[in-house]
Amino acid sequence: EAEVAQSPRYKITEKSQAVAFWCDPISGHATLYWYRQILGQGPELLVQFQDESVVDDSQLPKDRFSAERLKGVDSTLKIQPAELGDSAMYLCASILGQEGNTEAFFGQGTRLTVV
Amino acid sequence: GDSVTQMEGPVTLSEEACLTINCTYTATGYPSLFWYVQYPGEGLQLLLKATKADDKGSNKGFEATYRKETTSFHLEKGSVQVSDSAVYFCALSDRNQGGKLIFGQGTELSVKP
Numbered sequence: 586e587a588e589v590a591q592s593p594r595y596k597i598t599e600k601s602q603a604v605a606f607w608c609d610p611i612s613g614h615a616t617l618y619w620y621r622q623i624l625g626q627g628p629e630l631l632v633q634f635q636d637e638s639v640v641d642d643s644q645l646p647k648d649r650f651s652a653e654r655l656k657g658v659d660s661t662l663k664i665q666p667a668e669l670g671d672s673a674m675y676l677c678a679s680i681l682g683q684e685g686n687t688e689a690f691f692g693q694g695t696r697l698t699v700v
Numbered sequence: 701g702d703s704v705t706q707m708e709g710p711v712t713l714s715e716e717a718c719l720t721i722n723c724t725y726t727a728t729g730y731p732s733l734f735w736y737v738q739y740p741g742e743g744l745q746l747l748l749k750a751t752k753a754d755d756k757g758s759n760k761g762f763e764a765t766y767r768k769e770t771t772s773f774h775l776e777k778g779s780v781q782v783s784d785s786a787v788y789f790c791a792l793s794d795r796n797q798g799g800k801l802i803f804g805q806g807t808e809l810s811v812k813p
Contacts, residue, residue, distance in 0.1 A: 691743035
């Protein structure tokens with residue numbers, strides 16, 4: 586069964602260090618999202634890609650976060666430097682097209698703890 | 701901007717009890733509405749959806765009706781099971797905003813035997 590792959594599942598990093606997360610969406614899915622889910626809250630969009638292009642990064646803290654999807658397939662989200670407040674679950678999701686009425690498929694997420 | 705508000709949890713029920721989780725939304729356009737479920741240690745999974753007013757989504761005994769007049773999409777189930785214990789998220793997606801999902805804060809459901 587096709588699924589969205591994310592790695593690592595868990596990451597512990599020290600404050601001010603760099604950290605990176607990887608996502609491989611379902612094959613053929615043009616749209617890829619990165620969400621951040623703080624404990625006890627719903628996911629919030631960080632960045633949306635359509636193929637290799639950024640469609641929406643209005644909520645991405647660009648002074649420390651960066652995201653890329655160079656070949657329009659897999660994607661990397663980076664934080665440098667990490668801060669204590671970045672501790673959260675980072676979720677990747679993908680959809681087949683561009684419409685908002687289709688099912689988004691989520692990976693299992695990367696749980697980041699900044700110490 | 702668009703937003704989703706869910707009833708706060710946690711909700712604790714006995715097996716076979718009735719469930720209602722309230723969800724209301726604010727949107728400028730005509731969004732699609734979703735319920736996602738997150739089981740412990742897993743990612744989010746789509747439970748059901750409705751794409752226009754008066755549509756009813758249903759899956760695994762859960763139902764929700766898209767009510768435009770009350771801007772609501774309440775989740776209901778007539779008889780819950782222990783296996784339904786999870787966190788439930790109401791969400792909307794507006795194609796005029798690139799199709800991104802806007803989530804409520806989630807409602808944790810715990811079903812006791």
